[in-house]
Amino acid sequence: MSAGVVTIVAVVLIVLALVYYLVSTILALRKITKTLDVVIGHVGEIIQKSEPVNGIVQAINQQLDAGVELLEGMLVQKAGMTDAVGLVEGLYPGSAAAGFRSFPESTTITAPRIGEVYTQGTLTLARLGREAPIAVGNPAGPALRDVVRASLSARVLYPEVRQTRPEQMPRSPIIGTDSPVVYPPSEQRGGTTPGPAEVAEKGPWSEVAAEGIVPAEAGGSDAPRELLAEDPQLGSEALGETTGTEETRVDPGAGDRADATEQGGPEVPEGHEPDLKDAPHAPDSGFSKD
Amino acid sequence: MTLWWIGNAILLLVLLPVVVFLLNGVLKAARSIVPSVESIASSAAAGSKDLDAAALLVTTQQQVEQTVAGVANYGGSLDVILDDAS
Numbered sequence: 001m002s003a004g005v006v007t008i009v010a011v012v013l014i015v016l017a018l019v020y021y022l023v024s025t026i027l028a029l030r031k032i033t034k035t036l037d038v039v040i041g042h043v044g045e046i047i048q049k050s051e052p053v054n055g056i057v058q059a060i061n062q063q064l065d066a067g068v069e070l071l072e073g074m075l076v077q078k079a080g081m082t083d084a085v086g087l088v089e090g091l092y093p094g095s096a097a098a099g100f101r102s103f104p105e106s107t108t109i110t111a112p113r114i115g116e117v118y119t120q121g122t123l124t125l126a127r128l129g130r131e132a133p134i135a136v137g138n139p140a141g142p143a144l145r146d147v148v149r150a151s152l153s154a155r156v157l158y159p160e161v162r163q164t165r166p167e168q169m170p171r172s173p174i175i176g177t178d179s180p181v182v183y184p185p186s187e188q189r190g191g192t193t194p195g196p197a198e199v200a201e202k203g204p205w206s207e208v209a210a211e212g213i214v215p216a217e218a219g220g221s222d223a224p225r226e227l228l229a230e231d232p233q234l235g236s237e238a239l240g241e242t243t244g245t246e247e248t249r250v251d252p253g254a255g256d257r258a259d260a261t262e263q264g265g266p267e268v269p270e271g272h273e274p275d276l277k278d279a280p281h282a283p284d285s286g287f288s289k290d
Numbered sequence: 291m292t293l294w295w296i297g298n299a300i301l302l303l304v305l306l307p308v309v310v311f312l313l314n315g316v317l318k319a320a321r322s323i324v325p326s327v328e329s330i331a332s333s334a335a336a337g338s339k340d341l342d343a344a345a346l347l348v349t350t351q352q353q354v355e356q357t358v359a360g361v362a363n364y365g366g367s368l369d370v371i372l373d374d375a376s
Contacts, residue, residue: 021313028320042334080375
């Protein structure tokens, strides 16, 4: 075999290899191109279908934001910021920390504990009329008030024991010296002891009532005896005098002859006469004592 | 003559294997792209089908608009019949 023949065979082999692999590559690339055409078609559909999504979603969000602002504003306006936060916290525990979107200051409010019954809301709904659906304690339970039920059914909303008709009710507070809680006179001069709200409303001057018009340490009526003015018989020219004894001097068996002006009264110092100028004159019955 | 034989040897033992190796690599790379592109095509088709519901967003927008308008009317009525807190 000559060298020329070997050369020709080698070149033919190389050309065959080139043809095989290049043709295979071309076929693969054509397949890729066709598939990419399909992909481009689908991507075009995706772009076309998703084109209005942004605008629509933004419009929906704007409308929902407007609704949220409306509801939040009305809730705060009608219930007040503190109660509004408490109501939302009662419905969705933990939401008070997030606060209202339209009221950033709501995040700083400590949410009050508002139970199932919101008194202000219940009263407002009750004021709207008998047909108003006051509340439903449990969605699965009976309506607490509607046109066919008694209007007093709403009472069961409240933690009040009287509507349960118990056999014994707690006794009323005892008033008097034997009452379980006795307030010194300097703390009560009529009315109730002013609280912080009343003090804030009336001014700082009303705080003095909490300590008495005249405090005990300044010689008020409940001050120690040594601080009071000398008036050993708790008397004065205006008040008169006490007898100073528990003994009954008026003869209980004397009947109409009993005379407190002669038999009772304080010990009159010698040389003095009883002061009877303020004693009322008894109407003349026409009968003399003797 | 000797140099010719040496050239033939290089042609058969070096050049031909190198050409075959390189072309085989190109062919393998091209063929490996095909399944990836096919999966992309199927994913794009599925994505396009999923977006068929995007047209319903127009209806959703209209319903949201009507709902918010209803809430506004309801809130306005409540604003009239309920007293403010303060």
